[in-house]
Amino acid sequence: MVAHAVPPHATPHPDIAAASPGNAGGGLPDPELADAAHPSPSRVRGTVLVTGATGYVGGRLAPLLLERGWNVRALARNPAKLAGRPWAAHPRCTIVPGDVLDEASLREAMRGCDAVFYLVHSMNPAVAAFADADRKAAYCMVRTLQALRGTQTALPRVIYLSGLLPPETDAGGHGASRVSEHLRSRAEVGEILALSDAPLTVLRAAQIIGSGSASFEIIRYLVDRLPVMITPRWVHMQCQPIAISNVLEYLAGCLDHPETAGQAYDIGGPDVLSYRELFDIYAREAGLRRRLIIPVPLLTPELSAHWLHLVTPVPVALARPLIHGLRQRVVCGETRIRDIIPQDLLPCAEAIRRALDRLRTHAVPTRWADAGSPAVPEWVACGDADYAGGHLLGDGWGVRLAATPDDVWKPVERIGGDTGWYQDDALWRLRGLVDTLVGGPGLRRGRRDPETLRTGDALDFWRVLDVQPGKRLLLLAEMKVPGDALLEFMVRPVAEAAHAPADGATSADGPATELWMQSWFLPRGLAGLAYWYALLPVHGRIFRGMLAAIAAATGKPVLRPPFRLPPQRNFACALPGAPAAKSPSAS
Numbered sequence: 001m002v003a004h005a006v007p008p009h010a011t012p013h014p015d016i017a018a019a020s021p022g023n024a025g026g027g028l029p030d031p032e033l034a035d036a037a038h039p040s041p042s043r044v045r046g047t048v049l050v051t052g053a054t055g056y057v058g059g060r061l062a063p064l065l066l067e068r069g070w071n072v073r074a075l076a077r078n079p080a081k082l083a084g085r086p087w088a089a090h091p092r093c094t095i096v097p098g099d100v101l102d103e104a105s106l107r108e109a110m111r112g113c114d115a116v117f118y119l120v121h122s123m124n125p126a127v128a129a130f131a132d133a134d135r136k137a138a139y140c141m142v143r144t145l146q147a148l149r150g151t152q153t154a155l156p157r158v159i160y161l162s163g164l165l166p167p168e169t170d171a172g173g174h175g176a177s178r179v180s181e182h183l184r185s186r187a188e189v190g191e192i193l194a195l196s197d198a199p200l201t202v203l204r205a206a207q208i209i210g211s212g213s214a215s216f217e218i219i220r221y222l223v224d225r226l227p228v229m230i231t232p233r234w235v236h237m238q239c240q241p242i243a244i245s246n247v248l249e250y251l252a253g254c255l256d257h258p259e260t261a262g263q264a265y266d267i268g269g270p271d272v273l274s275y276r277e278l279f280d281i282y283a284r285e286a287g288l289r290r291r292l293i294i295p296v297p298l299l300t301p302e303l304s305a306h307w308l309h310l311v312t313p314v315p316v317a318l319a320r321p322l323i324h325g326l327r328q329r330v331v332c333g334e335t336r337i338r339d340i341i342p343q344d345l346l347p348c349a350e351a352i353r354r355a356l357d358r359l360r361t362h363a364v365p366t367r368w369a370d371a372g373s374p375a376v377p378e379w380v381a382c383g384d385a386d387y388a389g390g391h392l393l394g395d396g397w398g399v400r401l402a403a404t405p406d407d408v409w410k411p412v413e414r415i416g417g418d419t420g421w422y423q424d425d426a427l428w429r430l431r432g433l434v435d436t437l438v439g440g441p442g443l444r445r446g447r448r449d450p451e452t453l454r455t456g457d458a459l460d461f462w463r464v465l466d467v468q469p470g471k472r473l474l475l476l477a478e479m480k481v482p483g484d485a486l487l488e489f490m491v492r493p494v495a496e497a498a499h500a501p502a503d504g505a506t507s508a509d510g511p512a513t514e515l516w517m518q519s520w521f522l523p524r525g526l527a528g529l530a531y532w533y534a535l536l537p538v539h540g541r542i543f544r545g546m547l548a549a550i551a552a553a554t555g556k557p558v559l560r561p562p563f564r565l566p567p568q569r570n571f572a573c574a575l576p577g578a579p580a581a582k583s584p585s586a587s
Contacts, residue, residue: 047072056367061119071093079097145197157201159200164183166329209351211363219278223279226291229294239278243354266332391523392521395536400513402559403556407554409470413453428443435480474488482524512559
């Protein structure tokens, strides 16, 4: 299949009315960035909008564009999620609050832009009908672009990262009965975006290989954990992966080549190989023995999705459409873009080697698990659990230390991942296993970085809703529970006048700090109430043990051992920019 131009004949929808990434913030060169010639960043070159800036690709593209001299507007539903990125403080970066489903915010974000990178999609566990959500977002973008006509000299060009289609399909994903819903949806978005008068460039990629990408994580977990694999027959299907560095180079390079406007290109790496060969390459680069792989015809896509979920951090809702895509041969039908934007295309072995280097040095700038915004319960954002249809339950404990807030914060920020949860790790692992078996994320997502957390990070089976270094960490439970659950850590300095002993406390001169640990739960029905009260005694023991272990990790004297806190409900409305609505995720 060779499609040289963006399809111009999509039927109008009735809703339409009339830089290396690690270097832009001053860090070291990015080991995943391919060597490529690019323009000097010595002059400011224009303004671009990056939608999906909190996502896997967008979070790496934005700093690259900054490095190359562009003014970057980074669109985010929750600006706090971008505030902790190293490149967010760049003088040419503007974080713009907005939503791809909100035309007013899109219009303001795009006003005066030279280009828009469309890097959003809805294929995540929080969105059931991802194709419908993608369709609505694309039409919203088209209506917004059309509304800008006459308000500026020219419409911004749009650059869209799509999926590589099987050879027997057309540009709209039609012509093959086995095309997955995921790939067909990605193609449909391209057709919809072509309805606007803005010049459109479509780049179609297969699996993206890079530290933290979904494709790489699937390969890594399968090969790391299973010396023997019983796999579906798609293990012998051919694909043409591409390194994340090459994807970024093509995206950014389109800005320097106006002839790419109005065109669609297949982008891929230099290797065409099977998944079996990918597994062998990973094993070799990771220093592992070659895995024994036994393909069987009995694993249906549904069974394959559950199998993938049990072995990898990928949830069933995401694994299911991915599996359908893996069953099809996806290789480039043409390679014209290689002549327009020349670069060194990394072989799969080199791309995997660089990704592993990133993991070993804990230098992963973005991960698929951290993309998008969490589905924040409405009562968390508005602070009214009763209005949301329930009674908020809570339990809290504290400990007082002869320490500064920074002393106490360090072990709090390291919680989870390889560090563990400081108390009863075996119980936490058991809870993670149960969560995995019932379809939750379990503990396998770990954390992006062992030392620091950012708003929006996945943290085992939690999601970071808010992090204020030295003060507060708020986590939203993403494990399967009959209700909405939060876990909050508060670091509170204690005035010297309050150092008097109380309830078994000892006195001390110098700074004193209290660490509060509070859980909040809004149950759903009788099952939620039974869950809460059955675990309440266990919570008390675990929380006391966690606080004692965190206190020991500081190496500072304990002035007051763990004590129960009075009921607190002041956390609500302290969550910066927490949206209750669901919306497409970032790529």
